Each structure stands twice: as structure tokens, then as C-alpha cells.
Amino acid sequence: MTALNTDLLKRAEAILRRDPIVAENVRWHDASITLICDAKRWTFEVREGRITLESDEHPREQPEILIRGRSEDWRPLLKGMQGGLHRAFRHKLLAFEGDAVAMLTLWKTVWRVGESISLASKEE
């Protein structure tokens, strides 16, 4: 069973939509944040001030940020690792790839995606 799954990410999506830091950060920027866990992928679309979990078959017309790792790489995040995705970037626990400008422009949202997954995992 992969560390990430659609139910978990749907709960994370609900948390992200209530997050004031995300609301401010996504207001003017569009991009896709794709999470890859083992062989599976999920994408948070950031468009027109909203963040939405979409199926990965959705055609990509905007800059894409990719965060990639194996289930064992994602698990510390699910367990609430202090520093979350930001620490995963600094300590190279996950691979961060794709459009660099989009990634840094939406860095606060990237961080909050990690926090929302951690919170959603606790709810579970």
C-alpha cells in the first residue's frame, strides 16, 4: 500500500482550502503540484486562486512542480516530521523537480501541502 492515497489527499485538499497562507499565495499564480509516491501520481492544480486535487490524466497547460519519493520517503511527513516538506527539501528526503520559478513562487503552498497531508494523516 502506498503512503499517499486519494482519500488522504482529498482530506488534505479540504484543509488546504481553509488555509489563509495558501489563499494568499495562490491568489496570483497558476501551477500544478504533482506528488509521486512509488508508481502513483496525484496533482494539486493551482488556478485562479483555487487549489484542487485532480486526476493526473488532466492535461497540463501550466508550469509543473514535481515532488517524488518512495512510500518510505513520504512516511516521516505523514507522521508529522518537524519542518515537513521544507525539511524534506533541505535534507533531500524527497526529490523536488520541475519548473523552478513556479516552485519557489508557490513555496509557501508547497510547504502547506506537506502540512495538510500530515494533518489529514492524523485525522485518519
Add this chain to the structure above:
Amino acid sequence: MPYTNVDGVRLYYEDLFSEAPPLLLIHGAAQDTLSWRFNTEYLSRAFRVLVIDLPGHGKSQLPSGGAVDDLETYAVYAERFMSGLGISRYLVMGHSMAGGIAMHLALRHPERIVAAILVDGACYTSDTYGEETFELVSINPTDWFEVNFRTICSPQTAQERVEEIAFDVRRCAPEVAINDIRAYAALDLRDRAPDIRTLVVALHGEHDWSIPPELGKKTTELVAGPSRFVPIKGAGHFPHTETPESFHRAFQEALDGLGAELEAVRQP
């Protein structure tokens, strides 16, 4: 407001003048004098506290050559600042990257430094930064640093205090912030630390994953002179801001027994 000129650069400083032994406080990367706002009053009960904004930070001028990108250059500014005030012997306390500045000062002028006090600092880094990181972070250092600062606080720290720490970094010019982490990332004084005979104190938040406590402890083990390592419970990377009272107790504990040395540097 007090300003002085060091090598053509206008530096802002605060001087809580007294006849007590001088203690120079130096802020960490992308911060300024405000980072010591919860500490100066307490420290001034026993010290003449001097606080500076490093070049390009806070109210200090950016050097004409651009933002400083190495810690030894910062150390030169600090020592010339103190010499300019006529202070020849003093204690220096540096937070985070300024722990490295304090170590440079102890190496360059051991006759002037009574004690180098590192707050979540060390004489080397944990190798989490590489050129590819700088390239990426330089796109948007302000947001990256803000997230960094928020996440390296202890999970136990009050959200209100985390917001204040995040506010600190948003005031810093992006080119100064990125050069600060370049300067910090290049820090490695492990080979030279055994030459340090000055007292070295490491005060370290136990929840700091950015500069982990092991690095501060290892630094105190590497120096030849006396040293003390004091962990601070419940604090992350900013113990002086996150838990000022615990920080002050740790500071007091670390400097206990230094009475004679401190008396010797009392100002006339």
C-alpha cells in the same frame, strides 16, 4: 539613533552603556538587532550590551560591493566596530550563522575575546546546502526564508512568537538573505577550532533541526580552551526569541563561575 562608519559602511548599533563588561550581540542570517528584543534588558543587568546590524541588515548600509557573502568579512566589520568604540576586550554572542562569526573573532583576536557564545551556532554546517539549492532559493529567498524560519521553530513555540520571527525575515533584502546562507554554508572551522583557547559556550535549542544540537556540542568538544554546552528545552532554532526565560537561565548557567574574568574586563 547611533550609527558609526566602518570601512565606508554606515552601521546601526545600540549601546546599553554601563561600566559592566561589554557583550556584543550579533544576529543571525536575514535578521537584525530586533532579534535580541527579548534579551537586551535582561543581559544589561550584568553587561554593557552592544547590538549591531551587520552590513546590509536592518538599518545598516549595504556595502558598495554588494551583500557580504563570507563570515570572516562580517567578523572584520564586528571587530572594527568594537575597536572604533575603544573596546579592547569583550564577550561576543552570535546567533546561528553569527556563531561562526564569533568563532572567527576568537581565532583572529584571542586576546580580545573573553568568551564566544554560540546560540544555535557551530563551527561547521550540516551540509544541507549545495549550489543547486542556492540557485533555486535565489528565485525567491524571502518566501523560502520565511518558511524556513517558521519550520525551524520548536513545535511547542507559541504561534504568535512564530509570526514575529517570520516578520523579522520579511524585512531583509533578498540579496542579503541569499548571501547569508552562502556565507553560512561555507563555514567549516573544524581544522582550526583546536587553536581556539578562548572560552566557548554553546546554548542550543533541543528542537533545532536546522543546526542540530549535536553540532553545537561537537564544536565545544573541538576547541582547546574551556567550553560549555547547555541545551535549552522546548526551543527550536531561536531560543532567545522562542523561550527567552529558559534562554536567560541557560546563559546564566553557562557563565556561572566567570566572575574574575568578567571583573577583569569591566570598563573604566
